[in-house]
Amino acid sequence: MSSVSEQQKSGQSPLCALWSVDLKLTHLDWNPEATLIHFQGHYHSICDLDYNILQGEIQNTPKTQAAVAIGEFCLVEDFTSGRCYRGRVQNRKEDLFDVFLIDHGNVLSVDEALIYSCSNDLFSLPPKIVCGFLANVLLPQGCSRSVVEAYFTNLIGRNVTGYIKAFLPHKVLLLEAPEINNDLVKHGFGRHVDTDTFFLLVGMLTEVPLKQSTEQVPDLLIEKPRAQEFCFKRSGLQGYETILSLCGPRLSCGTRAKVRVTAAVNPELFYCQMTSVDTDLWEMSKKLAEVNEYRTIEHNQKTPENLGLLCSVKGKDEKWYRGLVQFLPVNSQLRVLYIDYGFFESVKVENVYSLPPELLSTPIMAFPCSLFSLGDEVEAVKTQQLSFLKAGLLGKVLDVEIKRFEEEQHLYSITVIGAEENQVAEPKPTQELPKMKVPSVFETEKKSPQCGHLNCETIMGEAMAKTLTEEELDVDSVFVGYVEHVQNPNIFWIRSQKRNDEFEEMMTTMADHYSQVKLDEDVLLNPEPGTLCCAVYEKDMHFYRCVVVESLEHGSEVLFIDFGNIEKVPRMMIKKIPETLAKKAAFAFCCTLVNVFPMDEFWTTAKTDFFRRAVSIKALLVHIVQKGKNKCVVDLSVVGGDNNQSITELLISSKQAQYWNNIDLEPGVKNKTTFTKKTRRPKHRVTPDITGNSEQLRDCAEEEKTLKIQTEKAQAPALFKTISIKPGYIFAASCTYIKSPSDFWCQLQDKVPALEELMDKVNQYYSTHTVPLQPGDSCCIAKSPLNGRWYRAFITQKHNGHATVMLVDYGLTICIKEHNLQAIKPEFVHLEGQAFRCSLSTPIEPTGP
Numbered sequence: 117m118s119s120v121s122e123q124q125k126s127g128q129s130p131l132c133a134l135w136s137v138d139l140k141l142t143h144l145d146w147n148p149e150a151t152l153i154h155f156q157g158h159y160h161s162i163c164d165l166d167y168n169i170l171q172g173e174i175q176n177t178p179k180t181q182a183a184v185a186i187g188e189f190c191l192v193e194d195f196t197s198g199r200c201y202r203g204r205v206q207n208r209k210e211d212l213f214d215v216f217l218i219d220h221g222n223v224l225s226v227d228e229a230l231i232y233s234c235s236n237d238l239f240s241l242p243p244k245i246v247c248g249f250l251a252n253v254l255l256p257q258g259c260s261r262s263v264v265e266a267y268f269t270n271l272i273g274r275n276v277t278g279y280i281k282a283f284l285p286h287k288v289l290l291l292e293a294p295e296i297n298n299d300l301v302k303h304g305f306g307r308h309v310d311t312d313t314f315f316l317l318v319g320m321l322t323e324v325p326l327k328q329s330t331e332q333v334p335d336l337l338i339e340k341p342r343a344q345e346f347c348f349k350r351s352g353l354q355g356y357e358t359i360l361s362l363c364g365p366r367l368s369c370g371t372r373a374k375v376r377v378t379a380a381v382n383p384e385l386f387y388c389q390m391t392s393v394d395t396d397l398w399e400m401s402k403k404l405a406e407v408n409e410y411r412t413i414e415h416n417q418k419t420p421e422n423l424g425l426l427c428s429v430k431g432k433d434e435k436w437y438r439g440l441v442q443f444l445p446v447n448s449q450l451r452v453l454y455i456d457y458g459f460f461e462s463v464k465v466e467n468v469y470s471l472p473p474e475l476l477s478t479p480i481m482a483f484p485c486s487l488f489s490l491g492d493e494v495e496a497v498k499t500q501q502l503s504f505l506k507a508g509l510l511g512k513v514l515d516v517e518i519k520r521f522e523e524e525q526h527l528y529s530i531t532v533i534g535a536e537e538n539q540v541a542e543p544k545p546t547q548e549l550p551k552m553k554v555p556s557v558f559e560t561e562k563k564s565p566q567c568g569h570l571n572c573e574t575i576m577g578e579a580m581a582k583t584l585t586e587e588e589l590d591v592d593s594v595f596v597g598y599v600e601h602v603q604n605p606n607i608f609w610i611r612s613q614k615r616n617d618e619f620e621e622m623m624t625t626m627a628d629h630y631s632q633v634k635l636d637e638d639v640l641l642n643p644e645p646g647t648l649c650c651a652v653y654e655k656d657m658h659f660y661r662c663v664v665v666e667s668l669e670h671g672s673e674v675l676f677i678d679f680g681n682i683e684k685v686p687r688m689m690i691k692k693i694p695e696t697l698a699k700k701a702a703f704a705f706c707c708t709l710v711n712v713f714p715m716d717e718f719w720t721t722a723k724t725d726f727f728r729r730a731v732s733i734k735a736l737l738v739h740i741v742q743k744g745k746n747k748c749v750v751d752l753s754v755v756g757g758d759n760n761q762s763i764t765e766l767l768i769s770s771k772q773a774q775y776w777n778n779i780d781l782e783p784g785v786k787n788k789t790t791f792t793k794k795t796r797r798p799k800h801r802v803t804p805d806i807t808g809n810s811e812q813l814r815d816c817a818e819e820e821k822t823l824k825i826q827t828e829k830a831q832a833p834a835l836f837k838t839i840s841i842k843p844g845y846i847f848a849a850s851c852t853y854i855k856s857p858s859d860f861w862c863q864l865q866d867k868v869p870a871l872e873e874l875m876d877k878v879n880q881y882y883s884t885h886t887v888p889l890q891p892g893d894s895c896c897i898a899k900s901p902l903n904g905r906w907y908r909a910f911i912t913q914k915h916n917g918h919a920t921v922m923l924v925d926y927g928l929t930i931c932i933k934e935h936n937l938q939a940i941k942p943e944f945v946h947l948e949g950q951a952f953r954c955s956l957s958t959p960i961e962p963t964g965p
């Protein structure tokens with residue numbers, strides 16, 4: 117430590133300030149291939165009035181067409197609205213320019229004729245939109261897109277504090293937002309990356325130079341900047357080479373091994389671990405957590421203890437590591453080298469403790485490497501090796517060969533032979549504690565033939581049988597219940613009021629239990645299908661009982677047995693279940709509504725929503741008409757409702773469903789009450805025809821056939837219907853797009869409410885779902901670059917990654933990038949295309965150009 121003291125005495129601080137900024141997030145997205153998270157936002161200190169005044173000045177200023185290079189500022193005209201905006205040219209393909217609107221955050225794709233030069237006075241006001249990438253966090257490839265997008269949607273509009281780590285060209289920021297980073301890592305779909313490694317990876321992915329933020333933030337919009345975070349400048353490997361030479365890995369030249377890249381400065385200095393040390397590292401981290409978490413609670417240290425050279429350190433991902441302290445504390449922070457990984461971080465003093473003596477002699481797991489082929493004159497070889505290194509930084513396992521060892525720097529020169537997906541699951545400890553035997557209703561030998569995946573219907577059937585026995589419910593039972601989850605009127609889940617107090621007590625016990633469980637504790641290491649456990653529901657971040665339906669690469673698909681919904685959950689969010697919670701029967705069971713069948717052979721979103729509104733958040737009188745293997749046929753009516761009208765009667769009378777005798781789901785199953793099939797629904801129940809001449813009722817095979825028809829219809833190419841207007845018809849209309857008096861588009865005024873309702877559903881669905889466009893599809897859903905909303909569209913042309921589409925409900929044609937197109941769901945095509953083309957019957961001559 118003497119060299120450090122001398123450095124500090126001489127006034128050469130190892131620290132540099134990271135200025136904090138407060139932003140309001142307006143947009144978040146990510147590229148699953150690159151794993152970087154892109155954000156947009158604006159500073160709290162902006163004045164909207166200034167930008168509104170500026171927008172008026174832009175419209176009134178004279179426009180001059182100009183050739184603009186990539187990266188330059190300009191004015192750009194949106195041909196659909198005729199308005200001009202401040203922009204910066206991002207890309208150019210032939211005659212098509214991509215222009216980023218610096219005050220709105222959208223990208224317009226226009227030809228050169230719509231780009232203008234202007235006075236510098238119009239650019240004196242800084243850009244309203246701040247954009248860049250979230251620093252020091254990556255999303256693992258293969259991560260559940262729907263889960264991440266749902267989380268990002270919840271962040272829109274939130275105020276966050278971040279620290280500017282570096283700049284890309286054109287004021288694109290690398291912003292570390294600790295709150296978001298912690299959330300991503302905690303939820304299991306984010307990976308913390310140290311600063312040096314992140315900078316190298318961003319440089320490789322964007323292929324543009326970075327400028328690290330070490331001074332002040334050059335932006336006048338930031339008022340009273342606060343240096344609340346510090347980073348330590350790199351100082352090489354002083355002292356680290358000595359440790360490596362004594363207790364680091366020893367590898368012979370010519371050795372081949374599978375390794376992970378754990379940290380990197382550049383292609384000439386990065387760090388690797390053997391994949392064979394996974395279990396050792398996991399056990400070490402767990403042991404350090406057991407020792408130090410107790411010490412943190414007991415001592416809550418504010419000043420460092422006598423650490424020595426090696427220490428225990430709690431990282432930003434909340435896990436514990438072995439570290440090496442490089443500097444004495446500065447501003448209550450230490451610079452620590454994570455010796456088993458090879459990267460440096462600034463760490464708060466209270467997160468650093470002395471290392472347990474038994475771990476002092478454990479060999480160091482990381483070893484420094486350099487790409488052997490960087491000096492190769494063949495450019496293709498260097499390019500391939502750098503590509504492999506990038507893959508390793510993104511999480512793939514590398515197959516490498518040791519070519520040379522440099523004794524002085526203790527550096528291995530390696531050649532990468534190949535890269536493969538990281539299929540290694542969370543390692544198990546070599547000595548597991550005895551497992552507690554948990555009784556479960558799901559102990560069954562029935563598995564589907566596909567990879568041992570337990571049949572979900574078998575799980576539901578086992579749960580329902582125990583629930584009905586527990587609550588003493590049988591055919592003809594009548595009770596008060598609540599609908600917990602709706603898939604459609606033929607598949608929904610009910611919970612009875614009888615066990616309501618028991619349910620509330622269980623939920624309180626569960627919340628209390630898991631509030632004491634840390635993120636890396638009680639993780640279900642082997643989530644085999646059929647295993648009873650508890651998992652986090654992403655929308656409210658609370659734990660609920662569930663059973664594993666299918667094991668996935670980064671988690672599991674689970675059925676929440678007390679509610680009925682099936683969700684994908686990250687591995688770290690699936691926990692072992694306490695025995696007291698496992699004993700209770702499921703509180704919800706699967707049902708189908710008596711005597712209803714979809715009018716269009718499948719349940720549309722609109723008709724399902726009608727049913728959902730009719731039954732949700734209401735006390736219902738439930739009559740069990742029949743029991744099947746995995747669901748009950750029930751008749752429902754609202755408690756205290758008008759005339760005791762059943763939900764079945766409501767759906768049929770409202771033309772939301774048609775009558776169908778669905779009570780015999782399985783031949784031979786006992787039932788006490790039934791309906792005979794007639795042309796209309798009878799008013800009273802009648803007994804079965806005991807002569808045996810009654811109509812053959814549908815069974816499970818028929819139900820599966822219906823589902824097959826539904827699937828096939830959903831996969832059929834969608835086609836828009838055209839609106840029919842006969843000559844002589846008089847009606848109210850509104851203009852949606854005007855080219856000239858002889859060429860404009862209108863909508864029927866009386867269809868506007870239906871269109872608005874449909875557009876709301878379209879935007880709600882596509883904001884959280886991705887439906888890939890299939891080759892040959894012409895009808896689609898398109899995202900407008902101007903306002904970010906989704907519209908029904910028809911593709912007229914595709915060229916060089918762009919598509920020309922007509923918005924069928926408005927008439928205008930726009931040019932967008934192909935990644936803004938998605939396939940249209942069948943339930944969104946029932947309404948005719950609302951725009952129809954018009955011309956005035958009496959031509960009007962223009963009075964000017």
